[in-house]
Amino acid sequence: MNQKAKVLIIDEDKKSATDIEEFLSGAGFDVAIAASAAATRELMESSDFFDVVIADEHVKDADAIEILGLVKQKDTLCQVIIASGKPSIESAVNFIKAGAEDYLSKPVNTERLRDAVEKALVKRSAFRQNLAMEKRVETQFGFERIIGRTVQMQKIIQILKQIAGTDVTVLVQGESGTGKELIAKAIHLNSTRRNKQFVPLNCAALSEGILESELFGHEKGAFTGAAYQRKGRFEFADGGTLFLDEIGDMPMSTQIKLLRVIETSEVFRVGNNVPLKVDVRLIAATNRDLEQLVREKVFRNDLFFRLKVFTINLSPLRERLADLPFLVDSFVKEFAAKHNRKITGITQQALKQLSKYSWPGNVRELRNCVESMIVISTAGKIDISSIPEYIVQKKQESVVTSLSGVSMNTMERELIKNTLATAGNNRAEAAKILGIGERTLYRKIKEYGLE
Numbered sequence: 001m002n003q004k005a006k007v008l009i010i011d012e013d014k015k016s017a018t019d020i021e022e023f024l025s026g027a028g029f030d031v032a033i034a035a036s037a038a039a040t041r042e043l044m045e046s047s048d049f050f051d052v053v054i055a056d057e058h059v060k061d062a063d064a065i066e067i068l069g070l071v072k073q074k075d076t077l078c079q080v081i082i083a084s085g086k087p088s089i090e091s092a093v094n095f096i097k098a099g100a101e102d103y104l105s106k107p108v109n110t111e112r113l114r115d116a117v118e119k120a121l122v123k124r125s126a127f128r129q130n131l132a133m134e135k136r137v138e139t140q141f142g143f144e145r146i147i148g149r150t151v152q153m154q155k156i157i158q159i160l161k162q163i164a165g166t167d168v169t170v171l172v173q174g175e176s177g178t179g180k181e182l183i184a185k186a187i188h189l190n191s192t193r194r195n196k197q198f199v200p201l202n203c204a205a206l207s208e209g210i211l212e213s214e215l216f217g218h219e220k221g222a223f224t225g226a227a228y229q230r231k232g233r234f235e236f237a238d239g240g241t242l243f244l245d246e247i248g249d250m251p252m253s254t255q256i257k258l259l260r261v262i263e264t265s266e267v268f269r270v271g272n273n274v275p276l277k278v279d280v281r282l283i284a285a286t287n288r289d290l291e292q293l294v295r296e297k298v299f300r301n302d303l304f305f306r307l308k309v310f311t312i313n314l315s316p317l318r319e320r321l322a323d324l325p326f327l328v329d330s331f332v333k334e335f336a337a338k339h340n341r342k343i344t345g346i347t348q349q350a351l352k353q354l355s356k357y358s359w360p361g362n363v364r365e366l367r368n369c370v371e372s373m374i375v376i377s378t379a380g381k382i383d384i385s386s387i388p389e390y391i392v393q394k395k396q397e398s399v400v401t402s403l404s405g406v407s408m409n410t411m412e413r414e415l416i417k418n419t420l421a422t423a424g425n426n427r428a429e430a431a432k433i434l435g436i437g438e439r440t441l442y443r444k445i446k447e448y449g450l451e
């Protein structure tokens with residue numbers, strides 16, 4: 001870490017260059033000299049890097065702006081200080097605007113020079129840290145995080161890469177836990193909107209009135225209880241991405257308002273008739289069959305057409321079991337690190353057992369399952385004894401055969417009852433496992449007298 005910082009002096013005046021060199025070497029820097037733009041180019045090409053470049057404003061074969069461009073092209077983090085024999089405020093401003101770090105007059109004052117170089121080094125290291133962090137964020141949330149080796153997952157990732165940079169509306173369909181939100185985030189983080197907000201909103205969890213004021217905002221006094229003015233999610237997502245989750249559960253009256261926003265790029269806060277311009281990319285997700293909902297007349301056809309410009313269909317995990325070992329492997333690594341366990345993998349036998357299960361909660365259920373297995377294991381490989389009992393016992397076929405000869409209603413009632421029990425009576429969780437909206441679940445609970 002204690003390597004000397006490298007400084008390059010570009011100056012055709014030999015005396016001036018060696019004076020600076022002597023001073024900086026004495027101050028502990030590793031210094032090189034180039035007497036022309038051509039020599040600079042050669043040095044840069046030879047894959048040498050420099051932390052700081054001090055360039056004379058005038059060299060014969062190029063002007064300092066060109067040299068600045070040359071240096072920055074090679075290494076954006078390299079800091080450039082311009083030294084001028086004929087300094088002027090105007091040229092100083094030009095150089096700083098073009099990306100120079102500092103501007104000194106010649107002959108240079110050595111204290112001022114040392115100060116400038118040290119400042120440039122601090123800046124360079126801050127930039128470098130920033131860049132490393134950005135890289136980390138990207139690999140953490142980019143497409144690399146979506147695991148899928150099956151042909152269909154590979155195709156989806158390929159398509160996502162192509163559409164992420166565009167502003168096209170995306171509809172992500174798939175059962176609960178198949179990775180809809182993961183995909184929405186990856187699209188956002190790989191788009192030009194990545195530095196603005198990714199704003200999620202679950203349309204199923206809210207009543208109609210609240211949903212509208214969440215989406216569009218409201219004015220003070222717009223309705224009873226509206227004590228303050230409030231921005232809507234569309235406004236928060238301005239310049240960024242709005243993720244409308246469980247869109248299939250959006251009430252019809254809200255759907256028409258959403259359609260208008262999509263068509264006009266304008267929102268009206270509840271209680272206000274002045275439109276606000278918004279620039280938002282929409283990603284919608286649902287675990288329901290929107291086409292079916294359109295047929296049932298609970299989802300607007302025109303909105304459906306607007307949303308499905310680009311549709312991604314995520315298959316349930318049980319239909320892409322080839323991805324299971326890779327998912328398990330990744331989750332093992334993640335949770336072994338999180339819980340500080342020396343777990344290196346999973347036995348073949350255990351993996352086989354996991355593949356027999358139907359995974360109604362899909363990847364989320366698998367992820368939770370791996371975490372719980374890690375928690376109860378101490379070291380080595382996860383083996384069959386760590387697999388939760390309900391996974392070992394549950395066999396899809398037996399459920400189907402034991403239920404044949406029973407009416408649909410009875411089956412649905414039993415299914416809801418059992419799922420509620422599995423989910424510890426948490427209705428939101430149960431609705432997710434069943435792949436239906438919470439509102440629908442409430443209605444059915446009432447209908448079957450399961451309260």
Ligand SMILES: Nc1ncnc2c1ncn2[C@@H]1O[C@H](COP(=O)(O)OP(=O)(O)OP(=O)(O)O)[C@@H](O)[C@H]1O
Nearest residue numbers: 145146147175176177178179180181182363364432
């Ligand atoms: N292909 C995948 N690779 C890695 N992790 C995944 C994948 N798919 C899903 N996951 C993980 O599974 C969990 C559930 O994913 P996510 O929340 O995106 O699902 P969802 O489809 O939005 O579910 P729901 O409909 O219940 O909201 C998350 O922890 C996510 O990171």
Ligand SMILES: [Mg+2]
Nearest residue numbers: 177180181245
């Ligand atoms: Mg989700």
